[in-house]
Amino acid sequence: MRPAGFGNFLLLASSLLFAGLSAVPQSFSPSLRSGPGAACRLSRAESERRCRAPGQPPGGALCHGRGRCDCGICICHVSEPGVYFGPLCECHEWMCETYDGSTCAGHGACDCGKCRCDGGWSGDACQYPKTCDLTKKQSNQMCKNSQDIICSNAGTCHCGRCKCDNSDGNGLVYGKFCECDDRECIDDETEEICGGHGKCYCGNCYCQAGWHGDKCEFQCDITPWESKRRCTSPDGRVCSNRGICVCGECSCHDVDPTGDWGDIHGDTCECDERDCKAVYDRYSDDFCSGHGQCNCGRCDCKVGWYGKKCEHPRSCPLSAEESIKKCQGSSALPCSGRGKCECGECTCYPPGGSRVYGKTCECDDRRCEDLDGVVCGGHGTCSCGRCVCGRGWFGKLCQHPRKCNLTEEQSRSLCESADGVLCSGKGSCHCGKCICSAEEWYISGEFCDCDDRDCDKHDGLICTGNGICSCGNCECWDGWNGNACEIWLGTEYP
16 A cells, blocks of 8 residues: 555656756767767767857857867867866866956956956955045055055056056066066077076066076077986085076076175075074174185184184194194195194094094095096006005006007007197107106196196195196096085084
């Protein structure tokens, strides 16, 4: 037995279900195709009718001319992410204009990429009130930028809000105070924004990889990876996080325009002179508490002082002259230029290392290494900075074999420089390798074509004794930097 009224309930439910289905838009139908890849169930005319905007006559543009019609459904063309969207590709752009961080200034709704303003408001971002209860003085005060300039002299003030000058309608002047002027990004020659090789944000060009310049007008002749490698500091950071990398060269953020170097410098912006000041004052010259020299952000204290900023006096029974004389020994420089002299005793660089040693740091086993770090060519042992070669080998780095399997002609052909001269006329040839003249100590290179006097000096020493002169350029050992390897970047002094 069915309860009374059950038949009426079924009739009512069936009616509601039919009414609900009839209210679903035609374009929503999930059964326009019987299966993936199957033919469309709609006729061509019906399919196109569904893809045409209401009111459009037969033959009118499908999907607003911004897409293709596929079985009554618009597939919008996407040349950039999210440019066209909507059931009929009727919408252009996703986002609406913002003002002071709020979409449509909080006084409207975003509809298909355009602001629909509430009553009493107007403007692209609904930022302008139609009626104003502010005085002119109050309004102008609200329109001043951080320099107290009304609308940055690039617009007019309307009820406390700036209306930027865009008479040509290109919208290149914008911002809450009209502070952004993208006309600054237009290249004078090509008349393109950032030369067509970057994006402009608030008057500044941000260039694509491989391009640089204020308006991205210069192309870099090295790859982005090589550029980044050249700009990477010893600690692995690009320009030490203190500058920007432009085509393999760091442009450091100089926060103090009064100095010759500024505060931040170095090939990879690794040096920060502010680290040498006890209390940083951009207009003060009080580096290292007045008791030392600042080298790349690290204090080299004078005799009798110590500490990170040379702030602590050190008691020593020796006078400064006696201390230095004791540290010199037979060398011309205290600690042979390879260490720090304190109260007549040398601390060799790097502290705790084993390759530089001796009472006056006179032994430097790094001198036994070639540019690849091989000791004595792998054919000898190093003793106090000099190679003792094994049997069958000779040379400063034991690089020459005593026996040779080459003919005289073969050997000479390998020793000829680009101009056809044997060892550049400054050495002799042995087994295909040049042995440069010992009388001219400064001659070096594969073909004796380099002059080590071209390398930078510091304290009278080539490469300050902290690197190898490689054909006019100093190749610094670990922990040292600078054109003459005069800057210590290693661990803290003990």
